[in-house]
Amino acid sequence: MNAPATRNDGAAALEVRGLVKRFGQFVALDGVDLTVAPREIRAVIGPNGAGKTTLINVLGGQLVADGGSVEVHGRRLGRQHPHQVAKLGVGRTFQISSTFRRMTVLDNMLYAHHAGERRWFGLDSSRLRRLRDPALADLETIGLTHCADQVVDDVSHGDRKRLEFGMVLATRPTLLLLDEPTAGMGLGERQELIDLVLAVARERGLTLVFVEHDIDAVFRAAGSITVMALGRVFAEGTPDEIASNADVQEIYLGGRR
Amino acid sequence: MAAERRRGDAWSIDWRLVAVAFVVVAVALHLSPPLVAFAIIEVLIFALYASALNLLLSYSGMVSFGHAVYFGLGAYGLAITIAKFGWPIWAGIVAGPLVSAFFGLVYGALCVQLTAIYAAMLTLACAEITFAVVFQWFDFTGGDSGISGHVPAMLGLSPAWFGIVVLVVVTLCILALWRVVHAPLGLTIRAVGENPVRAAAMGHGRKRVQLAAFVISAFLSGVAGTLYGIFHGNVFPEYVGVLFTIDGLVMVLLGGLYSFGAGIYGAIVYKLLDNVMAHYFEYWQLVIGVILVLVVLVSPAGIAGLVARVVELVRGRVRGSET
């Protein structure tokens, strides 16, 4: 593993204080506090409209907060653009998988490795040839060798989700934000992906924050859980604590079961 | 498209193909009567211009509604440095593409501040301003009567030999463009162009990448324009005008978006219709229009898609999933 220099072991991996985000009249985030320790695996759950995706988007720099603060490894995020946030070691996936659909699966992965070197310029194509083997190895890891030469448009939804995850990993983030990594996948696929995510996160010592609707997956994977509702943090704790929290049962789990 | 799907040679140039094409064109230039040689030269120059525009359309996710500016300013750079500044011809030839690249940098820096149709509209505004200045700044640009006589047309060479010069320059430029597209930078450009949100989340900001693509495209368009200026030994405001912009756009769209060869195929077909069909059928643009409609409805990959299919057929490995 090759951790970026921004890493600061003394601080929390993610420190969110009083985060506010409004869309016109609507308050999507209403003073969210969240602390995630390094190497922690944190699930964020909550009913629709709780502000989970908005939270991820603010953390990733896709949205600019209206108030509050975010620190990543002790570094304050201001109004940075997403690509600057990414350079701080924050990697993320999107609710609807976001890949390069006109490129082949392999080119997607090659690009991820190229991006992982924190460069954008470069006219020397031998660098890409050098990146080819690691890229193929990554495809192996996420099980996409079979479709390496297909354009992403032609591969299945699940493969795209896996590819996106693999690409983000290839940029070597220290903090990984996953927005519904298993949305729209079949049951078997879902478990497979969650296992993969966990394995990689543990192996690389990543800090993981993921939003997920699949409660089974959440309880199986997460070290701790944050429950959001109406733009606020409603409860926080270990899976056991959350499972036994009556209020959570009431507003969220109860509603679903 | 097919070329990029295959694994083995996706990243390398098929040198045999390049060599064969080169020789065929060179021989054709020498066997043809002048008018045909002129047509070949036109195709070559526009293949470069359209390929440069194609870098924007197919790869960088930008649309330029004013690309003739960078084409025409190449020819103006050549003419003005020689006729007004008294530079030697070789210096003018070097200056042409650099002038284009400079304007590509300035206008591009503005245009990448915007996205999608807003950016395209800004390219239009920049182009119209440039055209107005070129058209009206009589003392400097010669206004609508242009500048001519600053360089001997075709450098005084015969059509065939000038054709060879153009062939060499265009081939080198298109090969260079191929290298760019398939270098790390090209990968960044394609990524940013296709999905800027994803690319940003991986650390690549859109603006400077698109600006780099814009400058490269402007430079190569400038090379094409400079060649065109030498070809005719003149320059006129038409060269930066809206018709040349539309010519380029139509060529790329005809050739087929999202393939490297779009500009080349498009230039061949468009100029063929322009030079041959126009003699027999005055309304050849109507034919182009109809072909474009067919491209959209039947074969969005354009001529490049058709060519790829034929190539696949010839090689006997058509896959069912291919379109």
Place this chain on the structure above:
Amino acid sequence: MLIVQILQGLMEGVFLFLIASGLTLIFGVSRIVNFAHGSFYMLGAFFTYQVHPWIAAGTPGGFFTSILVCGVLVAVVGLAFEFFFLRRVYHAEELMQLVLTLAAVLIIRDLTKFFWGLDDVTVALPDDLSGAVIIGDMFLPTYQLAMVTVGVLVLVALWAVLKFTRAGIVLRAATDDRGMVALLGINQAHVFTAVFTVGSFLAGIAGGFAAAFESVNYLLDARVIVLAFIVVVIGGLGSLYGALFAALGVGVVKSLGLLWAPRLSMVIIFLLMAVVLLFRSLRRTGE
């Protein structure tokens, strides 16, 4: 003199609004940049040239009727174009829509050349419309007043439709959020078709008015589409009221510009367009 120039600029502005309103409406709802808008305008002009002698030529009533008829004819052309072609690429990427409208430009231009030739044509104005209202030393030409009236009528009609009718609510929803229309349980395709037809109609009547006002030839399309783009962009793509103010502004800049900077008015207008675009983007990123 200033007042005369400003007034003249405003009158020209209303006509520019008439030209641009259809374009901005179409963009607002379906996000299609209709390059063929200038071509529809040109068709309106040539249709009027063709049709007006058949419909009681020489009287204002017959004259306006023929413009209206031609507007409808152009609307039919627009409808057909939308229905048979454009509709197929709403879900494709935007460049495909660009290709189609560009193809329409090429086709319509050559057809115009084929049917009406290369020469300039004009439509003779009925005598009752060729005078002017004279106030002091100010001349307000009757025909331009008529065009202003039509421009205002179009504005009021669009405003009323948008404000009070169910169709208008749907349109506004579609402009704000395309997904919303589907949520309202309305077939989005029908909305797009309707708007494209109305937009073409507006282009058609604008062209019809132009035929009697100026000299028309097959090169009209390119000239008009650029003008329409300027207005629509300065007004904010998709904004009807923005287009109105932009059109009036462009008209006044032109009429005053020719006094103070006679050779630069077009450059000024394009600079304005560039500045507006950049300024808007700065504001957006500020969000």
Place this chain on the structure above:
Amino acid sequence: MKKAIRNGAVFAATALLLGSAHAAGVKIGYVGGISGACGGLTHSARKAMEIAQEEINSAGGVLGGPIEIIWRDSKTKPDEGAKQTRDLILSEEVDLLTGVCSSSVFMAINPIAKQYEVPLFSAISGTHKATIDFGHPFVVQTQPHTLMEGKALAEYVARKGWNNIVTMGLDYEWGRTTVKVFTEELAKLNPDAKIARQLWPRIGETNLTSYITAALADKPDLIMAVMFGSGTNSLIKQGKAYGLLQRTELLTFLSTESYMSLGKDVPDGVHGWARGPFYALTTDAAKAFVAKYRAAHDGEYPNDWGILGYDVMYIIAGALEKAGSTDPAALREALGGMTFDTLRGEMGMRTIDNTFNAPSFIGVTKMSDEYPFPVMTDVNVIPGDVTLPDEATVNALREAAAKG
């Protein structure tokens, strides 16, 4: 025998491919805007030239053979014009070039004629730059160019005694140069005259209302509009409602096709200038030509460019006959000492700038009983001898152009 046939076949094939080398007669390359912006103007030139060609050929041709014309379309684009011209010279091996519409195409073709030493007879484009600033021995101008026209206008305006003038010139070379020359010459002829305002509508501008109000605000004696085609048409149409003609005089370029397209929209009393108005030509030859033209083309009248085109064919034929060959030097020498009896009257070329002393026609419009459109009456013919710039002017312009 067999061999002869084979040789013949080879020859025919070569001829097809490369264009035949001709024995007798003359091969003329026509490059003009058959399509494009000039398309609306030049179709009449072509028709007239074909009539002249037919007349000349049936009278025995020139240099012992027929005139052959190869028609090429410049699409009114300078690059296309240049390309077609070079091909006419290289593969068709034409002896002469003519046609040329639009000054940019003329400027593009001009250096090619110079390079290959092929005589180029301009019939349609009126820029002075080709024969003066960038003049060379092989380019000939057979109609009044911009400098001559500007001077003719000044002459007319001075004669009329108009003092307070607004100019409205299309913002490109023709408009700018004509206004400039007009202003300079008028200052010499009538020191009391002043230019109250200069307006510069953009080429292609068809809404001229704010230009009209601005011009009228100065209460001028005259609006001098250096405009043509759709610009002129729009100005006249839109000016009507402002009482333009009641409040001032208007002088503008009015070639015949403007009347044809505007019809009764052209009011009486507009001062117009033209280069070859058929209705003002009174010679029998001109009348015969118009009759022949109308008979051949459904009663259509030739426009100015038709007259110019017809004249240029006879100028070419006459000069060739006298020169006795197609040799450019001999041709130029022959041209220098000749006078031609053209439809526009007697004309000759001077050798300092290869320009004919072609007349300018300026008159006043009046609805006509004879034609379905108004025409100009009281036509003043301002002879070229009055308007040709003097040698010093020509040399000064050439020096300036050489400096760049």
